[in-house]
Amino acid sequence: ETGVTQSPTHLIKTRGQQVTLRCSSQSGHNTVSWYQQALGQGPQFIFQYYREEENGRGNFPPRFSGLQFPNYSSELNVNALELDDSALYLCASSLGVTGKETQYFGPGTRLLVL
Amino acid sequence: GDSVTQMEGPVTLSEEAFLTINCTYTATGYPSLFWYVQYPGEGLQLLLKATKADDKGSNKGFEATYRKETTSFHLEKGSVQVSDSAVYFCALLHGSGNTGKLIFGQGTTLQVKP
Numbered sequence: 001e002t003g004v005t006q007s008p009t010h011l012i013k014t015r016g017q018q019v020t021l022r023c024s025s026q027s028g029h030n031t032v033s034w035y036q037q038a039l040g041q042g043p044q045f046i047f048q049y050y051r052e053e054e055n056g057r058g059n060f061p062p063r064f065s066g067l068q069f070p071n072y073s074s075e076l077n078v079n080a081l082e083l084d085d086s087a088l089y090l091c092a093s094s095l096g097v098t099g100k101e102t103q104y105f106g107p108g109t110r111l112l113v114l
Numbered sequence: 115g116d117s118v119t120q121m122e123g124p125v126t127l128s129e130e131a132f133l134t135i136n137c138t139y140t141a142t143g144y145p146s147l148f149w150y151v152q153y154p155g156e157g158l159q160l161l162l163k164a165t166k167a168d169d170k171g172s173n174k175g176f177e178a179t180y181r182k183e184t185t186s187f188h189l190e191k192g193s194v195q196v197s198d199s200a201v202y203f204c205a206l207l208h209g210s211g212n213t214g215k216l217i218f219g220q221g222t223t224l225q226v227k228p
Binding site for chain 1: 118146148150156157158159160163165203205207208209210211212213214215216217218219220221
């Protein structure tokens with residue numbers, strides 16, 4: 001069974017640029033959630049995707065957007081990067097969408113915005 | 115809204131000491147509760163979970179009991195090892211409609227000294 005994978009592992013961007021982060025869900029999982037973890041903090045929910053559609057969103061601005069593909073992999077796109085976007089971005093996958101499924105996390109992508 | 119509060123760290127223990135990390139929550143309804151662990155430079159790993167009141171989650175010697183009357187989910191281990199040094203996150207699964215959003219505490223750093 002393949003776990004959740006994310007790419008790249010690290011990324012450095014400058015303010016104003018755009019970034020795309022990628023996530024492959026655990027084998028058999030069809031739901032992907034994205035979280036932002038600032039240094040020294042707990043993760044914050046960005047949004048969730050199910051069947052290629054956004055299935056819920058946290059308190060993040062529209063410049064944070066996502067996609068889910070037919071193979072259930074997902075992308076997180078962030079436009080007009082700001083310094084405060086520097087964080088560890090975590091992807092989690094789960095099976096189903098009742099709102100009660102256990103989520104399994106990938107290793108994360110560490111983004112630094114200069 | 116829903117929230118999770120963890121005891122402040124860091125917690126420093128000697129090997130083989132008893133561990134307790136306190137976690138309390140505020141939530142509407144009956145959320146599932148989780149403990150995740152994060153080793154340095156890594157993503158989150160699911161440690162244990164409980165889905166209803168009085169359930170006990172356990173894994174790798176760690177235990178936590180879902181106490182509805184005190185809205186708590188304290189993490190315990192009878193004898194810690196140096197390899198348990200990590201950041202521990204308590205979380206609840208907030209189900210809004212069919213969106214499952216994890217709400218995390220701020221994390222507690224555990225340092226175990228030989």
